[in-house]
Amino acid sequence: MRRALAILAGLIVAVALWEGYKAVGSPDGTVLFGVRILPRADDLSMPHLWTVAQRLGRPELAGGDPVWLVVLRACLFTLGITAAGFVAGAVVGLLLAMAMQRFRIVERGLLPYVILSQTVPLVALAPLVAGWGGSIMPAWATVAVIAAYLAFFPIAVGMLRGLQSPSASGAELMRSYAAGWWRTLVKLRFPAALPYLFPALRLAGAAAVVGAVVGEISTGTRGGIGRLIIEYSREATSDPAKVYTAMLGAALLGLLVAGAVSLLEVPLMRHRRHVEVVTL
Structure with missing residues (x-):
């Protein structure tokens, strides 16, 4: 409440x-x-907010579907691309974090490049990705790659910080039990990393939405909310409220993705708190 x-x-x-x-x-x-x-x-x-709300209920074109339905379909299309990019970025980020935690030389050699990768302007990178993958991937997969590119960074950095968070005494205790790296990862490091992982996942979800929208705009992929923003912006002088309907859809899509990650956090963090109480 x-x-x-x-x-x-x-x-x-x-x-x-x-x-x-x-x-x-x-x-x-x-x-x-x-x-x-x-x-x-x-x-x-x-425009007044009630003007934008009224525009959502009117047809997009004469005799066509209402704007809210068009925006909803575009958001669902972009949501599918965002989900694919988010999952791919999460897998890459988790694997990188585990590799950097396991091998210090990998962390020293790879982490600066992981950080440097986020300094490349997305509007410059998106056409390059479309050019490289346009002949072997469909348009939506190219946009998903761009979304994954933005999503993997917060997960890799946040998960690495979480995996390194257990105290030295905890690691020594696992070592005294003759636990290997994998068992220590599963029993000690991964549970300790959950408070760091979920904020990173929320950031990654929002970043994946941004990547998908920018990727749709840069590559000209039709059907998504990014392309809809460009199409509606051409009518900004005659129908300004129409542009804000697409922008509202993109904003709600970002909130939906972040909310879905938060729902995933509830049972896992509740289980973690229960384990801590039992341990105490």
Whole structure:
């Protein structure tokens, strides 16, 4: 109940800020020293939220499906790509974390490149991935690769930190039991890494959504919410609320993925707390 009330309060604050700025803001934006620091408050740049809600219920085109249905289908298409990229990124991130924890030389040699990989602009990388894999992979798989590229990094770094979190005394205790690396990983390091893993998974889920949307835009993949944003932005001058319907769909998709990871966290963390209580 407390979390639900916090979410509701956050939505109310966001709506109040949007409509409040639109009511008092300048149609030309707020300019300071010749630089616009706040957006324009006219109807073309910031339509009323109820206008966006009404646009969701009207047909996309004359006699066509309502906008909310079109946005929903596009979000489901992107959700499938996001799921594929998230799973691939999670597997790669977990394997890298285990390898870096097991071999110190791998950590020293690989971790800087893992960090460096995230400095490459995604808009520059996406066309390259599409060019490399366009002849051997379908368009959706290319976008999934881009999503996995963003998803693996927080999982690799977070899981590595979690696997290294057990105390030296705990590792020495497992060694005294003649436990090998794999048994120590399963019995000690992996349970200790769960509090680090799930925040990383939530970040990876949001990053996978961003990667999928940007990948759809960069590669021209049709059917997803990223392509829908581009198509609706062409009508921004005549139908500005329509652009925000696609943006709203992309935002809700990111929240859905993060919420799904949080649901996965509940039973596992509850089991971990139960094990800790029994151990104590």
